[in-house]
Amino acid sequence: MGLFDIIGPVMIGPSSSHTAGAARLGRLVRKLAGQEIQEATLYLHGSFAATYRGHGTDKALIAGLLDLPPWDERLRGSFELAKKAGLRYRFVPTDLGEDAHPNTVRFDILCKDGSRHTVTGASVGGGQVEISEIDALRVRFTGERPIIVCRHHDHPGVIAAIAGLLYEARINIGNMQVDRSRETHLAQMYLEIDSFPPPGLEKEIKAIPGIQDAMILRPLEEEQVQ
Amino acid sequence: MTAKDCLEKAAGSSLGELALQLEEDAGTPREDALRKLDSMLTVMEAEVEHACHLPVYSISGLTGGDAYRYDQYRKEGGSLLGEIPALAATYALSASETNAAMGRIVACPTAGSCGILPACVLAVAKVRGIPREKVLLALAGAGLIGELIDEHASLAGAQGGCQAECGSAAAMAAGAIVEMLGGKPEMAFHGAAMAIKNQLGLVCDPVAGLVExxxxxxNVGGTAIALSAADLALAGVESRIPFDDVVEAMDRVGKALPAALRETAGGGLATTKAGLAMKEKVYGKTE
Structure with missing residues (x-):
């Protein structure tokens, strides 16, 4: 922890995990969508399900989906802003199972271009967040460093081909994890990288033989409070 | 890092300067860190006044209006406290009510304890006419004290109880006051240690699980403890138990607290008759 983990962040109250983290989580979903969201169903789990009204977690999540930063005073009036922006939403308290973090939300969203996505994430404390699933792909995305997620056929050479592309782009891998399913013979890989990927890298990865799906997630750049 | 290490490194300098040096070593230039602290101080200045001029109420409706009420009383000259403690009490109420009302605050170290550091620092700075640059350094010094507590104990109510939140905030505030008024780093740590000692074992038992x-x-109690601890330290009074040992005790005490008293709303004031009735008012009947 550094100085600004102790003094800060600047945020809208009352709770760093239930308000600031919720706003950041909503905003990460908005950034992943890369476009306006027209409809959202938010499944709230654990402590979020129990206390979301009292902590303004609902207002914070909607503010995030509208792309407001966690310190924006308009956060309190986010329901009105959603109405104006044409964002329809509903909250469903639910139980996502024992393994889910107590402050977890599953977002089912309909984007402006008609596409539908499901994103699951949690507010893990002190305003920090972690996305754990995007459209059935398991990830671990905190919004701090870029990550690459892909699903590929479980045979030799696929990972080497991706690593080769990263090497050519002079990108260092900070963290990686591979999981595979014996039934489907598909593997899922998650790479955290230390620098920004060049444009077109996602396309190049998708073109590697054996890759079924790939996605590059960029960090959430949060502007400083004015 | 320990307070002992900090005192060696800060010899002849101040805790604030050491904190900025450590940030610079980690990649944030001094000017950038000061600019960031300055923007946070601006938010603090607004939050400590926000709920004083008009009553501000929380979103749950359980609390509010007390910063306004107390400030009227204070301005009429009724307060038992001296000028600085009374102003700090007003400021702490305002910052905390602003937080509960979904206003903008600086978490320091947490949102629930956000009133203590700004209240103490800004009340002392206003009454004693401390220049802004010195206030920024005091905030940096307070941050360093918080970092040490985070490293050796905890800043989260869910882990260490309220001593981890309001206790840490009061320790940071005591250190900041000593630093602003020209006390040596040793004195700042004595002040911080005395502040923690006065809140050791304080439980986290929020009614309805809300930060209200x-x-x-x-937060008001935290300012009184921070101001008295800083005053003792400035007078040359030393904590017989050094800061590092006090924080180690805080860690052990926090771990010994039952879960019901660590932010779960399962005990203490949260499960009193009145507390449970308020919970029902906010969430309706459960079970």
Missing amino acids: IPCIKR
């Missing part, structure tokens, strides 16, 4: 009752008033 008793958090708002514990």
Whole structure:
């Protein structure tokens, strides 16, 4: 922890995990969508399900989906802003199972271009967040460093081909994890990288033989409070 | 890092300067860190006044209006406290009520304890006419004290109880006051240690699980403890138990607290008759 983990962040109250983290989580979903969201169903789990009204977690999540930063005073009036922006939403308290973090939300969203996505994430404390699933792909995305997620056929050479592309782009891998399913013979890989990927890298990865799906997630750049 | 290490490194300098040096070593230039602290100080200045001029109420409706009420009383000259403690009490109420009302605050170290450091620092700075640059350095020094507590104990109510939140905030505030008024780094750590000692074992028992009752008033209590601890330190009074040992005790005490008293709303004030009735008012009947 550094100085600004102790003094800060600047945020809208009352709770760093239930308000600031919720706003950041909503905003990460908005950034992943890369476009306006027209409809959202938010499944709230654990402590979020129990206390979301009292902590303004609902207002914070909607503010995030509208792309407001966690310190924006308009956060309190986010329901009105959603109405104006044409964002329809509903909250469903639910139980996502024992393994889910107590402050977890599953977002089912309909984007402006008609596409539908499901994103699951949690507010893990002190305003920090972690996305754990995007459209059935398991990830671990905190919004701090870029990550690459892909699903590929479980045979030799696929990972080497991706690593080769990263090497050519002079990108260092900070963290990686591979999981595979014996039934489907598909593997899922998650790479955290230390620098920004060049444009077109996602396309190049998708073109590697054996890759079924790939996605590059960029960090959430949060502007400083004015 | 320990307070002992900090005192060696800060010899002849101040805790604030050491904190900025450590940030610079980690990649944030001094000017950038000061600019960031300056923007946070601006937010603090607004939050400590926000709920004083008009009553401000929380979103749950359980709390609010007390910063306004107390400030009227203070301005009429009724306060038992001296000028600085009374102003700090007003400021702490305002910052905490602003937080509960979904206003903008600086978490320091947490949102629930956000009133203590700004209240103490800004009340002392206003009455004693401390220049802004010195206030920024005091905030940096307070941050360093918080970092040490985070490393050796905890800043989260869910882990260490309220001593981890309001206790840490009061320790940071005591250190900041000593630093602003020209006390040596040793004195700042004595002040911080005395502040923690006065809140050791304080439980986290929020009514309805919300950051309101008793958090708002514990922020006021935190300012009184921080100011008295800083005053003792400035007079040359030393904590017989050094800061590092006090924090180690805080860690052990926090771990010994039952889960019901660590932010779960399962005990303490949260499960009193009145506390449970308020919970029902906010969420309706459960079970």
